[in-house]
Amino acid sequence: MNTKKSAWNKVQNAIGLSEANAADLNDERFLYLKTRIAKLEKSFRFARIPESDIGINEMLKSVLPLMAPKDPVGMEFERVGRSYDGGYVMVKHDAKDRIAYSLGINRDVSWDLDIANRGYDIFQYDHTIDKLPQDHIGFHWKKLGITAANQRTKELSSLDEQMRQNGHEDCTDMLLKLDIEGHEWSVFAELPSETLSKFTQIAVECHGFDRIQKLPWFRTTKEALENLYKTHQVVHIHGNNNSQLRVLGGFPMPKTFELTLLRRDICDFTACSRVFPTELDQPNNPNFADHFLGNFNYF
Template sequence: MAFRPVTEPLEAGIARQRGVFEALSLLTPHDLPGERKIRIGGPGDGGYVVVDRLRGSQPVMSFGIGPSVTFDLDLAERGHRVLLFDHTIEVLPGEHDGFTWYREGVAGAADPAQRLFTLADHMAKLPHGTEAPILKLDVEGAEWDVLTETSMGLLRRFEQIVVELHELPRLEERRFRSMAWKALATMSSAFTLCHVHANNFGAIRTVCGFPIPETLEATYIRSDLVQAAASTTFYPTPLDTGNCLDWPDYPLWFYPFVPGSGKAAFPW
């Protein structure tokens, strides 16, 4: 049997492991008794599970379009005005009268030369007095800066947020873990994580002894609107589909996603 050489003191390794454990704890999902979830968008990449509280009067801000607008088309067909943002594509892969497209991206700090603007900048495009919007963030890693640099007052204007969280195995790195912790703690302070799904285009990595999906789809709803309870849900659910339909979906039957994880404590 080959052994890896020890390159750090035991205490440093335990501290890093504890940091990963505590960051993951912020991704513990909750059930919403009395609420129903629905899938918006078709099977495969581009669909998300949300709480069935959608109202056609709610605008949708959808960041990161790529090759699929199934999520956006579904919402537009339901009567929502959908604002779509993506600076990496030349044209939308689909059209609808309810769409307004901006060839712009979102970032923690504005960079107009790169067509990047803050979430606050983009929210100025919403009509004054608009009903609480829905936010979708699928921006290939930029979500961490966006969530850490956006004020809680502004985030609370959204009723639901669906976000794809990238590069989670980097929680082993102190700088990334600090940024992710800030983003996830900010979200947890005002929103309830109510659905999770691992993107099966990525892998499940082992980091400090914990299995961690490379990319996680997460649904949040504002906590003041719902009653949350400890999760009894095993993910994926019947509402979920693999992002790659040619491969099996990943069962999230491990900490912090499996029921009972919310009671876990670091053992030392």
């Protein structure tokens, strides 16, 4: 009877019945509810708590070293583009071909304008707009989005295909900027090193880290970062403060990062001496505090 009463207390708390209802609860109904509560307790016991989940912790341990910034020896940094959202901190280094690819435009071409004013031709892609917010003689825009080659549609093309159409197969020193709302992972996961190596510097907004526990997202992201790591080194990192900083698997993580990567043959790299955000960084949203990331070297 004591065992039944103890179990009844769990049932009572779970379904909100008063103690007076106990007398009206027949044994069959009681056993059903007791079994149901036991199943619920078991499922809750193993439910993932993202902040402390050991699986997420292991996932992040496998990708965070690929994102850890290093200092480029003998190089300086500058901000390219506007203040706040739309600008990127990049290494001061000219790409000999004077060609840049800008994937994802929306309402902002400040990065494109800064680069075009240095004498570059900017090849721009965005299928979500009907015209550019501002024109420039160096702009070449197509109403196309960019994704992985195996995901192409009438609205979406691949970077390799557009480079072929533009006659850039033999170029070896170009710039690349991407803000394509998650498609960056599939793009980088499939691009061969031969194509990636054509870009001296890559500035990219990386989305979706709140989905780290989703295995398809994790696998594609890990493959993309490993692919980039072969040819480029992360030299700058910034957390986009338009979303909250979260703890995932024990690590403080923004939902979205901005990464700058420099091709490995351009210079030597040493351990990072900077703390992020740096004085060149701007919060994406000036109404919120910027995300403090330290030096982002966990290992």
